[in-house]
Amino acid sequence: MSEGLTVAVLGAGEMGACHVEAWTALGHRVAVIADLDTDRAEALAERYRVDRVTADFERAASDPGVQAVSVCLPLALHAPATVAAARAGKHVFTEKPLARTFAEADRMQRAVEEAGVQFGIGFQRNLAQGVTLLREWAAQGRFGRPMVFSSDLLMEVRPKRAMHDRNGNNGPLTDGGCHYYLLWQTVFRSLPRTVYAQGRILALDRPEIAHLEHLAIDTAVVTVAYESGDIGTLTVSWGLAQGFQMARRPDRLIGPRGGAEGTVHSCLTLYEGDRVETHPIPPQDLHRVELGRFAEAIAGRGRPAYGFATGRQMLAVTEAIFASIASGREVAVRWEDYRCC
Numbered sequence: 414m415s416e417g418l419t420v421a422v423l424g425a426g427e428m429g430a431c432h433v434e435a436w437t438a439l440g441h442r443v444a445v446i447a448d449l450d451t452d453r454a455e456a457l458a459e460r461y462r463v464d465r466v467t468a469d470f471e472r473a474a475s476d477p478g479v480q481a482v483s484v485c486l487p488l489a490l491h492a493p494a495t496v497a498a499a500r501a502g503k504h505v506f507t508e509k510p511l512a513r514t515f516a517e518a519d520r521m522q523r524a525v526e527e528a529g530v531q532f533g534i535g536f537q538r539n540l541a542q543g544v545t546l547l548r549e550w551a552a553q554g555r556f557g558r559p560m561v562f563s564s565d566l567l568m569e570v571r572p573k574r575a576m577h578d579r580n581g582n583n584g585p586l587t588d589g590g591c592h593y594y595l596l597w598q599t600v601f602r603s604l605p606r607t608v609y610a611q612g613r614i615l616a617l618d619r620p621e622i623a624h625l626e627h628l629a630i631d632t633a634v635v636t637v638a639y640e641s642g643d644i645g646t647l648t649v650s651w652g653l654a655q656g657f658q659m660a661r662r663p664d665r666l667i668g669p670r671g672g673a674e675g676t677v678h679s680c681l682t683l684y685e686g687d688r689v690e691t692h693p694i695p696p697q698d699l700h701r702v703e704l705g706r707f708a709e710a711i712a713g714r715g716r717p718a719y720g721f722a723t724g725r726q727m728l729a730v731t732e733a734i735f736a737s738i739a740s741g742r743e744v745a746v747r748w749e750d751y752r753c754c
């Protein structure tokens with residue numbers, strides 16, 4: 414374990430709680446939690462014996478007593494929080510997605526590079542042992558080539574209404590999709606080349622989100638073609654009826670020689686010819702894995718699992734998906750055109 418860090422966690426929601434838990438379990442100390450909802454922050458602080466709570470994330474980000482900051486705020490605040498923390502000389506770990514736009518991503522990256530601090534981004538799901546296994550099987554030619562990776566995410570209208578706000582987390586294609594886009598390119602060992610997507614809003618008439626001025630696309634079918642010739646597809650909806658019971662399909666990967674099916678953090682089944690093998694994946698707290706690697710990087714040992722390059726790649730895929738939905742055409746993914754600085 415690296416030297417004990419003192420940390421500020423910005424946001425006391427679902428991810429804020431995961432980060433406070435993981436930092437504490439790793440032997441570091443969370444000194445301050447920031448959230449507009451101070452009752453929520455107080456409750457989290459009490460559970461993990463955190464000294465201080467504030468409603469002001471910028472104040473917590475520049476707290477003189479902390480060395481590292483976890484940004485677990487809504488997407489629109491990733492840039493201002495990261496910039497504030499970096500300018501105060503703190504190492505910054507920001508939840509995914511990186512940012513809403515490349516202009517925001519540039520501001521974050523410049524602030525981090527100018528400050529010379531470490532930066533990490535929360536793609537913890539991609540650290541699951543099942544991802545490594547799929548990547549190895551693919552590299553060993555167990556599936557042959559080309560491969561088709563098919564993912565599926567079906568949910569009722571999200572209880573966190575900001576997920577449906579085009580100016581908030583902007584629906585599943587921005588908020589959740591990036592986990593899949595990263596998974597596919599990791600397994601294929603190849604970068605995305607083009608995207609074709611169709612999108613709809615299924616939850617148009619739902620009273621729970623009627624207060625939102627601009628609804629995000631909540632339902633889509635996305636196809637991403639990779640330089641390797643492999644294909645990733647996602648069928649996603651966050652616009653389904655309350656209490657919706659249809660189970661999502663497990664991830665499926667097929668090729669001319671074989672396939673795999675399952676969930677990368679719990680169990681995968683490998684199919685080769687007529688042979689079927691089940692591979693249970695041991696449970697792991699992936700937030701501890703990612704923040705442990707980040708702390709090691711701060712201590713000068715290794716690098717954070719993911720940083721700006723990966724965040725920018727996912728942003729480029731996301732932008733291409735929206736451009737394809739708007740134009741009805743296949744769109745090239747051009748993240749290299751958006752290099753920072």
Ligand SMILES: NC(=O)c1ccc[n+]([C@@H]2O[C@H](COP(=O)([O-])OP(=O)(O)OC[C@H]3O[C@@H](n4cnc5c(N)ncnc54)[C@H](O)[C@@H]3O)[C@@H](O)[C@H]2O)c1
Pocket residue numbers: 423424425426427428429447448449450453468469470485486487488490508509510535536537538573582588
């Ligand atoms: N890595 C993952 O698997 C994963 C999973 C879920 C969410 N996320 C990401 O984590 C981030 C946070 O999501 P979440 O699910 O924890 O959301 P959440 O709604 O549960 O929590 C966000 C918190 O931020 C607080 N907040 C909002 N505006 C604020 C402000 N101006 N100042 C201070 N506090 C403010 C809210 O009160 C809330 O408690 C998002 O970017 C989301 O995409 C990542």
